[in-house]
Amino acid sequence: MNKPLTYGLLLSILMVIAPHADHLPLWVSSLCAGLLVWRAYLAYSGHPLPQRWLLLLLTLASTGVLLISFRTMFGREVGVTLLMLLAALKLMELRAARDAVALIHLSCFIIITNFLYSQSIPTALYLLATLLVIVTTWVHLQAPNITLKPRLRIAAVLLLQAVPLMLILFVLFPRIQGPLWGLPQNAYGTSGLDDKMSPGSMSGLVLSEAVALRVSFTSSPPLREQMYWRGPVLWDFDGRVWTKGQPVRSKAMQLDNLERPLDYVVTLEPHNKTWLFALEMPTQLSIPSGLTDDFQLQQKDSVTARLRYNAHSQLTYRANAEETPQQLQRALRIPADLNPRAQQLAAEWRERLLSDDEVIREALAHFTRENFYYTLEPPLLGLHTVDDFMFNTRSGFCEHYASSFVFLMRAAGIPARVVAGYQGAEYNDYGNYYIVRQSDAHAWAEVWLHERGWVRVDPTAAISPTRVQSGLSAALPDNIALPFMARNPPQWLRDLRLNWDALANQWNQWVLGYDAERQFAFLTRLGMESISAMKMALSMLGGTALMIGLFMLYMLRRMAARNTDVTQQLYLKFCRKLARAGVTRDAHEGAQDFAQRAMRALPRHTDSIRNITAQYLALRYSPAGDGQKAARDSRINALRHAVSAFKI
Amino acid sequence: MLTALQQKFRTWLFRPKIESGTVTLTQRRIFILPTRQGLMLVCVLVLMMLGNINYNLSLGYVLTFLLTMMAVISMLHAFRNLAHLEIYAGHAHPVFRGETAHFLLYFNNQSQSPRYQLGLVKTGESFWSTAPATLKIDVPARQVIEVAFPLPTTQRGWLQAGRLTLATEFPLGLFYAWSYLHFDTRCLVYPKPMSDVPLPLDNSPDGVGKRSVAGDDDFAGLRKYVAGDALPHIAWKAYAREQGLQVKQFSTPLGEEVWLDFFAVSDRNEEDKLARMTRWVLDAEAQGLRYALRLPDGELSAANGITHRNECLRRIALFNLPAPRTEFPSARK
Numbered sequence: 001m002n003k004p005l006t007y008g009l010l011l012s013i014l015m016v017i018a019p020h021a022d023h024l025p026l027w028v029s030s031l032c033a034g035l036l037v038w039r040a041y042l043a044y045s046g047h048p049l050p051q052r053w054l055l056l057l058l059t060l061a062s063t064g065v066l067l068i069s070f071r072t073m074f075g076r077e078v079g080v081t082l083l084m085l086l087a088a089l090k091l092m093e094l095r096a097a098r099d100a101v102a103l104i105h106l107s108c109f110i111i112i113t114n115f116l117y118s119q120s121i122p123t124a125l126y127l128l129a130t131l132l133v134i135v136t137t138w139v140h141l142q143a144p145n146i147t148l149k150p151r152l153r154i155a156a157v158l159l160l161q162a163v164p165l166m167l168i169l170f171v172l173f174p175r176i177q178g179p180l181w182g183l184p185q186n187a188y189g190t191s192g193l194d195d196k197m198s199p200g201s202m203s204g205l206v207l208s209e210a211v212a213l214r215v216s217f218t219s220s221p222p223l224r225e226q227m228y229w230r231g232p233v234l235w236d237f238d239g240r241v242w243t244k245g246q247p248v249r250s251k252a253m254q255l256d257n258l259e260r261p262l263d264y265v266v267t268l269e270p271h272n273k274t275w276l277f278a279l280e281m282p283t284q285l286s287i288p289s290g291l292t293d294d295f296q297l298q299q300k301d302s303v304t305a306r307l308r309y310n311a312h313s314q315l316t317y318r319a320n321a322e323e324t325p326q327q328l329q330r331a332l333r334i335p336a337d338l339n340p341r342a343q344q345l346a347a348e349w350r351e352r353l354l355s356d357d358e359v360i361r362e363a364l365a366h367f368t369r370e371n372f373y374y375t376l377e378p379p380l381l382g383l384h385t386v387d388d389f390m391f392n393t394r395s396g397f398c399e400h401y402a403s404s405f406v407f408l409m410r411a412a413g414i415p416a417r418v419v420a421g422y423q424g425a426e427y428n429d430y431g432n433y434y435i436v437r438q439s440d441a442h443a444w445a446e447v448w449l450h451e452r453g454w455v456r457v458d459p460t461a462a463i464s465p466t467r468v469q470s471g472l473s474a475a476l477p478d479n480i481a482l483p484f485m486a487r488n489p490p491q492w493l494r495d496l497r498l499n500w501d502a503l504a505n506q507w508n509q510w511v512l513g514y515d516a517e518r519q520f521a522f523l524t525r526l527g528m529e530s531i532s533a534m535k536m537a538l539s540m541l542g543g544t545a546l547m548i549g550l551f552m553l554y555m556l557r558r559m560a561a562r563n564t565d566v567t568q569q570l571y572l573k574f575c576r577k578l579a580r581a582g583v584t585r586d587a588h589e590g591a592q593d594f595a596q597r598a599m600r601a602l603p604r605h606t607d608s609i610r611n612i613t614a615q616y617l618a619l620r621y622s623p624a625g626d627g628q629k630a631a632r633d634s635r636i637n638a639l640r641h642a643v644s645a646f647k648i
Numbered sequence: 649m650l651t652a653l654q655q656k657f658r659t660w661l662f663r664p665k666i667e668s669g670t671v672t673l674t675q676r677r678i679f680i681l682p683t684r685q686g687l688m689l690v691c692v693l694v695l696m697m698l699g700n701i702n703y704n705l706s707l708g709y710v711l712t713f714l715l716t717m718m719a720v721i722s723m724l725h726a727f728r729n730l731a732h733l734e735i736y737a738g739h740a741h742p743v744f745r746g747e748t749a750h751f752l753l754y755f756n757n758q759s760q761s762p763r764y765q766l767g768l769v770k771t772g773e774s775f776w777s778t779a780p781a782t783l784k785i786d787v788p789a790r791q792v793i794e795v796a797f798p799l800p801t802t803q804r805g806w807l808q809a810g811r812l813t814l815a816t817e818f819p820l821g822l823f824y825a826w827s828y829l830h831f832d833t834r835c836l837v838y839p840k841p842m843s844d845v846p847l848p849l850d851n852s853p854d855g856v857g858k859r860s861v862a863g864d865d866d867f868a869g870l871r872k873y874v875a876g877d878a879l880p881h882i883a884w885k886a887y888a889r890e891q892g893l894q895v896k897q898f899s900t901p902l903g904e905e906v907w908l909d910f911f912a913v914s915d916r917n918e919e920d921k922l923a924r925m926t927r928w929v930l931d932a933e934a935q936g937l938r939y940a941l942r943l944p945d946g947e948l949s950a951a952n953g954i955t956h957r958n959e960c961l962r963r964i965a966l967f968n969l970p971a972p973r974t975e976f977p978s979a980r981k
Contacts, residue, residue, distance in 0.1 A: 111711055112708045141821065142765060143765045154819055162720075162721050169716070170709060305704060511706055514706055555728050
């Protein structure tokens, strides 16, 4: 095993393992790094590789520790980790060409495992570069005497020539809806709304600039302050935490007085929860899902992969004008012994004011009147969270307002509940769609009013109208520690980010989201009729065979074209012209003899025949010096001109 | 039955025939099969595909398809590595039995792409064997290179180069492309000269050890050195002028005249007799004697010089051997 080849293999393995480093257990990352460094040192110093028994021991020990720490033998994480370990250990027993081949195959396979964690454009580019390194090493294994540059060129040519064929396969290979085995596992490294809400839970989330969903409207988009992306509905309050609670017998969901319909397509990033997001109130969805009786869109399984659906919503609605007593009872329940001052305030309002409407108005007015303060970093609250917030700290984020407002309503005898979701969206001009980020996470309230059903009330809008109109960064004072991009970045940076997101969106839609459905739609658009898996497979095979045939022809032509040089070709062309005039050159006949015969046969063309023959002979039998290439080329051009001008 | 059919099919497919002149490796002459490594890659690709379907990895599909198609493209490259290569056989210098015969082959690469890692082995031997018989050849673009294909010699007479396999697994080792070369080139193998045997100087036709006129040495010119030439005859001055090893030739031979007679050899074994005679020829030539050769199938009158020496050795080498036969007489076009 020569040194450069060992370095090539080391680099390949390093490049495929490196992206895994941030989610592998620390000891595995360190062990792999240690092995790589050790191997590089051995290659550099020329020391012999470790004994087999030592490697076996190391393999058994690390596998044992792995199984103990993961407590399982199956599953994605343990499999990937094991693969990393084996690859690093395999490097240590790199003895024969066979080992190198195994390592190359292994590194190709490990590339795939990277896609379990990220399939973004940068990942794709990085792994393409990795693939180039692997293929270069591969070529090196076959031809140890080629230097790096031509080797790299050969590898690049191989990959580039494979690209068009790969595209044919990618488009036409019939997609099978997975999974084949096991349950889909949670998407890696996601953030999102929880089905619990406590003081501080939202303000933690809004620091993330990650995309939650992307929306493109097929009808005209609503105003920003109307964009309430409804998520989980929270009923139960234990004094600190809001949870979904246990459902009770209730009327099925029922919407009427619908107006202002909207159609749009949502691409939801995986968040490992079952609910889906749609504008209030959704009425139809293109994928199997249920609308619960509190108007939550829910799927049977968690959203573990990017999900696309068409949705239809009505911005004006009347939701469940009739409710069962149990349900209303549930919407009034509060812990009796907590927050006495708030309960007292609510009772006072109830006594003083006549209608529910007035109580709601009073509550909202209370927030604006009493100098409440909208902030991302509210002070900590004591046992009586609502009391503390209402009468002491008076500064909080949306969850504080929603929580207190619902508490007050319930204390005042108005059924109310908390709704979590996202509010607002950023328009991306470059892709004509809206981006909803985690920083748009929001919580608001719903109250049930007689005859009017569940009505949305957003207390945050009362305190900080800019929050719903312009977004978070506008609503917060400048000294709050927001991520740089959530603040007011310069215009060019914002444009760059939107451009990038538009690109990522296309990538998500067309490359990553290319599933059976997309494939069907795309092929129909291409004009393919009555698409079946069989037909796709056949056209795929036909397409690749055609492509390969074309490549082959091209290659052979290139190879064969070199068999006769330009001078010879021109002379043969001249001979063909003469043959058409009836003077055919015999195989044994020299150029000069032939010229004599041709001049006798065609006396009118004596001069040009003599001329062309002389030029040809001069070119053919004079040595082609290196320095005279230009002069030679110009003589070839003269010959070409003479031959084309030669007419009988 | 099946094996017979298989054999027939092979004979038809590979159409072995002995050729002379220039052979161009056209499409019809190149065969391709996947290697074990190639089949292994197929297994890896199938595994990758299962992972893609199970985890719905779009980029996984991209990678798998890219690798698959790269493997297919590598087949074309393996094919191209041989396609339109021109090969012709050169001379093979005679050697003594036990030495290695070198068959000269010329590879003419007229294309603009270099040919890498062509392996040349005797057909039937493993391409990847570490035996010295495996030659690895690179032919740069637009160049002709000379390759000496070594074959061990085990018996005197004509040694046929036989059928050679020119193969390549370049660029990825996934496909094995090969072609057969069977040139009508042959190498004359002299018997291995016996060591330490005196010349039969008493066999001189006109008396015992009679010297011919030790007259003036008429210098007649130089010729190329051949193994076995006497050191005193080497033109060292010419060598000093960097003209290579040359040997001075003389029109009037020096020294004695001697009969190298097959019937006078005492060895029982025919091969031993020939080995002894080979030694005699070399020694006689080296000592500048005029020597005549007598074999049961003819005589060569006394002479001296490289031509005479070679003719004598040739007669000895080919003595009592059947006429050279071709290996595939029926398939000859």
